[in-house]
Amino acid sequence: MILRLKRQHVRLLKEEARKVHPIEACALLFGRLTRKEAFVKRVVVTANELQSTVRFEIDPETFVKAFTEADGEGLEFIGLFHSHPAPAKPSLIDLKYMKLWGDALWLILSSTSGSFAAYQMRQGQVKEITTKVE
Numbered sequence: 001m002i003l004r005l006k007r008q009h010v011r012l013l014k015e016e017a018r019k020v021h022p023i024e025a026c027a028l029l030f031g032r033l034t035r036k037e038a039f040v041k042r043v044v045v046t047a048n049e050l051q052s053t054v055r056f057e058i059d060p061e062t063f064v065k066a067f068t069e070a071d072g073e074g075l076e077f078i079g080l081f082h083s084h085p086a087p088a089k090p091s092l093i094d095l096k097y098m099k100l101w102g103d104a105l106w107l108i109l110s111s112t113s114g115s116f117a118a119y120q121m122r123q124g125q126v127k128e129i130t131t132k133v134e
């Protein structure tokens with residue numbers, strides 16, 4: 001699996017992470033999915049309801065609204081974005097939630113180093129996914 005992102009999306013996510021640092025920023029990623037690639041077409045930045053530096057939560061109503069709008073445009077849910085004021089690796093809490101999110105891709109940005117990485121849980125194993133910014 002390859003996660004393809006537009007430069008403007010990366011810029012938006014980095015800006016949001018910088019703005020809320022050290023709180024974790026979060027966003028929903030929508031776009032087109034094939035068996036091998038996920039093309040992000042829309043990024044919906046959301047508030048972190050927990051205002052926490054170690055975990056995030058998105059308001060369910062915001063979720064439903066974003067899903068409905070994306071669906072109306074024929075876009076699929078690709079995954080979740082959030083930032084860490086730490087390295088861009090899934091935390092133990094993330095791993096717990098990744099198990100519940102099926103094939104969703106998890107894009108994590110380090111708001112301290114500016115680097116990011118994507119992950120996917122397959123059959124209980126976390127795999128790092130190649131990301132391409134274009």
Ligand SMILES: [Zn+2]
Nearest residue numbers: 084090091094
């Ligand atoms: Zn996390």
